[in-house]
């Protein structure tokens with residue numbers, strides 16, 4: 112672990128965890144072509160040092176590099192390591208809040224993962240865990256990383272009365288619950304939370320806050336973090352015009368444990384997939400339906416009766432549903448080992464049926 116300002120780890124502080132991303136990116140010719148760059152090049156110490164002189168007085172900062180990657184390369188192992196680090200920090204009395212600098216490409220997956228595995232703990236410990244990132248590399252003119260990091264640090268250090276402990280994200284001056292992240296624009300500065308219910312981080316919106324409290328009241332128990340190497344294998348398959356049965360049948364001899372269908376419209380899939388998907392479920396492969404449209408919920412038995420055992424994803428996007436299914440399969444396995452007759456559907460429903468913030 113590295114410390115900024117020689118802060119002892121027993122002194123109350125904010126912990127900044129570096130995962131990489133564009134916020135830590137460097138362009139080779141930033142003036143001419145800021146969008147041609149390598150993500151995950153600058154250490155989190157340097158990112159924090161850059162904003163340290165403007166953090167609120169008295170706030171001590173400690174940073175730790177967990178990874179320094181382009182988040183498109185995020186692995187199950189990275190999530191295990193981040194989740195365990197966050198859990199430890201939430202239980203550490205000296206840590207007042209946690210900010211995570213992360214690539215925006217898969218912030219959506221990490222947001223769902225942290226809510227499902229650490230959301231209850233963050234709430235009961237009254238600590239905010241805040242994901243942030245950037246759409247422009249650190250050396251681009253007008254780079255958005257420093258202001259995003261500063262907003263996240265300010266928010267993480269403000270009184271808990273302003274907004275309860277929990278798992279959040281900040282980009283472009285706005286904050287949202289991390290489970291609502293979904294990158295829906297390739298370049299806009301607010302891309303990961305463009306479609307998310309959100310609030311200005313400077314002035315928390317009361318109606319958003321009551322939505323946050325409803326989600327937190329409904330989230331009763333964190334799911335276990337899968338150990339490295341124990342993550343179930345789950346794939347996302349997109350239904351489209353001209354879809355072929357082979358897209359499904361080719362998996363049937365593999366050890367895949369779950370499919371998330373990014374379906375058309377209400378989350379339907381091509382009729383040519385019906386038979387092979389039935390066969391997949393008969394083999395024990397878990398099936399979740401979601402919509403590829405980018406917005407709106409996937410509901411049970413809409414538009415047709417669901418095949419037995421198939422679960423619709425509610426408002427979860429396909430990337431979020433994939434992480435949710437991995438965690439649900441792992442949680443069911445752990446529960447069964449402990450003699451509890453719970454299914455992956457039981458655990459998945461806890462995530463998919465959380466109230467939506469309007």
Ligand code: SIN
Nearest residue numbers: 132133182214215216
């Ligand atoms: C990444 O996700 O690491 C690259 C893209 C970004 O951070 O915006």
